[in-house]
Amino acid sequence: MWVLMAIIFGMSIITCLHALIKSKYNAKLPKGSMGFPILGETNHFFAPNPSFDVSPFIKDRVLKYGPIFKTSLVGKPLIISTDPDLNYLIFEQEETLFECWYPETFKKIFGDQFFGSLHGFMHKYLKNMIVNAFGIECLKSMVSEVEAAATTRLRRWASCKVVELKDEIANVILDLTANKLISYDPENSPENLRENFVAFIQGLVSFPLDIPGTAYHKCLRGRKRVMRMLENMLEERQQNPRKQNEEHEGILKNRKDKASGITWNEYKSMTFTFKFLNETLRLANIAPGIFRRALRDVEFKGITIPAGWGVMVCPPAIHLDPKHYVDPLAFNPWRWERCEGASRHFIAFGRGLRFCIGADFAKLQMAVFLHNLVTKYRFKAIGGGNIVRTPGVQFPDGFHVEIVEKEKKPSKY
Template identity: 80%
Template sequence: MWVLMAIIFGMSIITCLHALKYSKYNSKLPKGSMGFPILGETNHFFAPNPSFDVSPFIKHRVFKYGPIFKTSLVGKPLIISTDPDLNYLIFEQEETLFECWYPETFKKIFGDQFFGSLHGFMHKYLKNMIVNAFGIECLKSMVFEVEAAAITRLRRWASCEVVELKDEIANMILDLTANKLISYDPENSPENLRENFVAFIQGLVSFPLDIPGTAYHKCLRGRKRVMRMLENMLEERQQNPRKQNVDFFDFVLQELQKDGTPLTKEIALDLIFLLLFASYETTSIALTLAIKFLLDHPHVLSQLTEEHEGILKNRKNKASGITWNEYKSMTFTFKFLNETLRLANIAPGIFRRALRDVEFKGCVCCTYRNYHPSGMGCHGVSSSYPFGSKALC
């Protein structure tokens, strides 16, 4: 009883201090609720969303407070914007009025070193490195490999009574991309990459409580295992370098050996981990939803089938694999995939932090120096509407 009373008393004091400390800014900030001290409105934000629409958390608060509102998630005060004009301003004034920012929980999950490099020259350097490693020539060579992997999986699924489509597609994508990134062989590797990523993803959207048994703890443990595997592979490659670049790991090693390179071992490992995660989760969601959309819209499936059958009819050798020119000729397929990506809403949001006080439509996005030591940022949510997608900062 005494412990309970002490907790209630302590929370009351924190609430009062919280209100007094921020009172001079509240009149300028957008409408909204900061929820409970420390917890904020985190529980509502993490509630499952069974539809493809904007999450109920966003929709309810937009209806109540308007397109721009304040809140607090996992201990961080944030402003959420669904206003297209403000979102355009944020993208337009990147690194002038706003900068890329992520909560400490994201940094802990994906790597402090990598998130610390998402600014200025280092950001451009990493972007160019990825583009150079996975340019047009690389994509041209991968077309046949992707087709072969898809055919192999489809034949395997055909013999199954039930297929968990999302999981099976994710495994196919992970095997394919992991082979290209790190020459990963699931049959001969001592570490099960899939199991670790499953544990990682299940705790990715959870309350950041690092206690054994929690989803967040399993998430961090999954990341630690993958990172240990990548670090061991890096050390082995450094001891036995290849004469030619076979995968992205070889390209990274080549960059690390250059004089004056800004790339460090820690950033390189975080980057590879993030690329593996991005291919495993986002691509599998998009492909799963693409199949669902085709089932829901038979006329689209019919038109898609007609385009692909036309390509097969024009092929001289019916048994040959897909070519780059055939791939580029799939105009309706590209339109279908772009519409899928618009509706699928794969990236749920972006984060930005105001570099100084920015007034917009009578309210202020406060800087971290004025409002909170850890930052009053702009939290982003991508949404899907019948008239097109908006990036919601």
């Protein structure tokens, strides 16, 4: 009886607070729905979407309420922006009008002191440390290392009948990045960093239900394993310190030593490849949302973003906007001959103070991999390739391909 009364009392308070928030700012808040108390519209936000297109959750509300709307996710009031001008303001006015912010579920996963939640001096200090590892001068010296990783994996894949490309490419990227950051050696490590890391990443943007079988539960378990691995590796370091298709063919033709690796100048000359990568990033929309929080009441186009409210910038809605990108769901690298790589309409790596530090490193890995793939191998899709967004990108049945050296004939499937 007392438990029931406590539940009713608690729900009454929550409902009153819910109504109070609505009435306090209702005149200037953007249109939208706060959904149910506590739950809000969380279930609709996490509903699977088997398409490259903007999720129905976002698309339906933009049609109904406009490019900026309010909602409630996981018990928190939130404003979602698909407006390029507001997004620009959010990114450019960080530490003035807005600050980096993540939902409580992120904090439970990363902890209160993870890099993304730091501000001011500590953020700048750690950012500079990472820039020293992935800055332009360091990348110039890493070209041969990145190419060696690509050629080794491609040679290995060519010896297999079929390769699950999604997992294999993730292995290449994670192994190389972890090696640069923490000297991780996948061949001699007793535990598989990637398996734990994948579980960790897939649960970041998932329904925060911590019961066995859910992505969120796997994420928390993956985090514990990754942290244990990192602690063991750091302890080992202390005990045993140690030194730590035309475009590509044209590069080969102009190279004096055909067997030599890619040079930095050759990499920078891959102008069409960069257009190809931009188009891939535009369609992939790896980050379904970028979070910030208003430091004070912000007035914008007749609406108010209340101080303390979270704001989610929605990259997919920007990248798939038919007003800016003709036939937005079509893969068309040539569109980048007219589009700018850095603009209000392309935020694959974020913008402002927290522009992705690893953007150039990611581009280097992708460009070098593509160069070696198209100049030395043929490939064809065998199966899979279907995607589901929940809202992060998933390949439930993988993406299976056959890769064959150019002088050899592909098998028949």
